[in-house]
Amino acid sequence: MTQSRPSIVIVGGGIGGLFVANALVAQGLRVAVYEQAPALGEVGAGVYITPNCVRQLQRVGLGPAVEKFGAKVGGDSRYFHHDGTLIAPVQVTDSSGWNATYGMHRADLVDMLAKALPAGAVHTGHRCTGFERHGEVARVTFENGAVAEGDVVIGADGIHSVLREHVFPASRPVFSGTVAYRGVVRSELVPQWPAASWLMWLGKGKHFLTYPLRAGTLVNFVGFVPADSEMKESWSAAGDPEALRREFMGWDPRIGSLLRQVQTTFRSALYDRDPLPSWTRGRLTLLGDAAHAMLPHLGQGANQSIEDGMALATILTNTDRTTVLAALLAYERLRRERTAKVQSGARANGLRYDTFHGDINIRDAEIAAHAEFRKRLYDHDVVPEARAAALELV
Numbered sequence: 001m002t003q004s005r006p007s008i009v010i011v012g013g014g015i016g017g018l019f020v021a022n023a024l025v026a027q028g029l030r031v032a033v034y035e036q037a038p039a040l041g042e043v044g045a046g047v048y049i050t051p052n053c054v055r056q057l058q059r060v061g062l063g064p065a066v067e068k069f070g071a072k073v074g075g076d077s078r079y080f081h082h083d084g085t086l087i088a089p090v091q092v093t094d095s096s097g098w099n100a101t102y103g104m105h106r107a108d109l110v111d112m113l114a115k116a117l118p119a120g121a122v123h124t125g126h127r128c129t130g131f132e133r134h135g136e137v138a139r140v141t142f143e144n145g146a147v148a149e150g151d152v153v154i155g156a157d158g159i160h161s162v163l164r165e166h167v168f169p170a171s172r173p174v175f176s177g178t179v180a181y182r183g184v185v186r187s188e189l190v191p192q193w194p195a196a197s198w199l200m201w202l203g204k205g206k207h208f209l210t211y212p213l214r215a216g217t218l219v220n221f222v223g224f225v226p227a228d229s230e231m232k233e234s235w236s237a238a239g240d241p242e243a244l245r246r247e248f249m250g251w252d253p254r255i256g257s258l259l260r261q262v263q264t265t266f267r268s269a270l271y272d273r274d275p276l277p278s279w280t281r282g283r284l285t286l287l288g289d290a291a292h293a294m295l296p297h298l299g300q301g302a303n304q305s306i307e308d309g310m311a312l313a314t315i316l317t318n319t320d321r322t323t324v325l326a327a328l329l330a331y332e333r334l335r336r337e338r339t340a341k342v343q344s345g346a347r348a349n350g351l352r353y354d355t356f357h358g359d360i361n362i363r364d365a366e367i368a369a370h371a372e373f374r375k376r377l378y379d380h381d382v383v384p385e386a387r388a389a390a391l392e393l394v
């Protein structure tokens with residue numbers, strides 16, 4: 001390590017790890033990403049990306065790829081009661097009216113982020129097992145015997161993060177009592193399905209969501225239902241399409257028409273974590289679900305990991321090895337409050353969706369009013385505040 005600009009080791013080649021790698025490379029920094037899986041990839045389902053994150057993807061030059069591989073979600077997006085009666089429109093723009101909300105297949109998003117990196121930047125088949133600091137060097141060890149060293153280590157290793165335990169005492173994630181059935185249906189099998197809408201149906205204790213992926217050629221679905229005791233034990237497993245159909249029997253017939261086409265589905269038990277009081281220790285910091293795992297009821301886990309990545313890269317831009325420790329703390333200060341709000345907002349929204357709230361009229365009014373919250377969420381641009389934080393370091 002002869003240069004004075006910091007070199008960065010990223011553990012985890014998911015959406016958060018791959019995006020921060022892109023954002024750091026865009027600032028001219030050296031990165032190496034280590035992923036435990038033998039090949040990069042993601043589960044066969046969608047992810048909803050919103051203006052607060054698309055703004056950052058554009059900044060690293062990925063706007064055209066999002067247009068190409070994503071499916072733009074339009075203004076005819078709606079919330080319904082379980083029987084198909086309308087509750088309210090869905091806010092899909094920021095408050096300026098900019099519509100940059102897309103459904104993306106997770107595999108497409110990961111592929112797009114990985115292909116944008118320099119050749120050789122990603123090392124698959126590396127499961128991190130340890131972290132050590134030796135003087136000014138941060139060292140990560142892997143199950144296969146390899147060792148990686150850098151000035152900074154970013155733990156982007158997800159909700160079960162190994163690196164998190166080197167920052168904060170181990171704790172168990174919080175189970176929500178809910179599981180999500182996820183999958184995709186080819187649009188040609190449901191020709192009447194609205195091509196560009198985010199649609200959600202809300203019933204007691206359950207909700208059902210769809211949005212388009214891959215230029216509208218796929219419909220993504222997620223059915224959120226209470227967990228039985230067997231589901232609680234498994235994080236992610238194959239789901240039974242018949243069981244999924246039974247869960248939503250008697251709901252809006254449109255849901256039945258979509259679910260009749262489902263051949264395979266998988267289900268994930270939904271967990272989050274309470275906000276961490278700190279997520280940086282010395283040369284090690286956390287990002288994405290490793291730092292602030294959240295429930296999917298605001299569709300923000302991946303979006304927030306991308307905001308984290310842009311904030312961290314912006315703050316590290318003008319650092320050298322002597323200022324890097326202060327820069328990591330500045331990143332954490334900048335991100336902790338916003339991500340904690342999104343974590344608690346996602347919990348509250350899940351309860352609202354499933355009407356554990358009490359009065360359904362009050363609930364419906366809150367759903368309609370939620371547009372204002374979404375606008376504020378989507379308006380947020382992490383870069384100006386990250387630049388200001390970076391200036392305070394010099």
Ligand SMILES: Cc1cc2nc3c(=O)[nH]c(=O)nc-3n(C[C@H](O)[C@H](O)[C@H](O)COP(=O)(O)OP(=O)(O)OC[C@H]3O[C@@H](n4cnc5c(N)ncnc54)[C@H](O)[C@@H]3O)c2cc1C
Pocket residue numbers: 011012013014015016017034035036037046047048049126127128129156157158159160161162180182222268270287288289290294296299300301302303304305
């Ligand atoms: C049902 C559901 C729907 C969702 N919908 C949305 C949505 O619409 N929009 C949205 O923004 N978010 C959504 N999310 C949340 C989103 O999926 C996550 O927040 C996001 O994937 C987190 O990215 P990450 O990179 O931090 O973690 P992960 O995606 O978990 O990536 C972590 C990576 O680290 C690797 N790894 C783990 N341990 C190690 C190790 N020891 N060594 C090396 N590598 C390791 C893993 O293999 C993985 O590749 C949803 C979540 C669920 C469950």
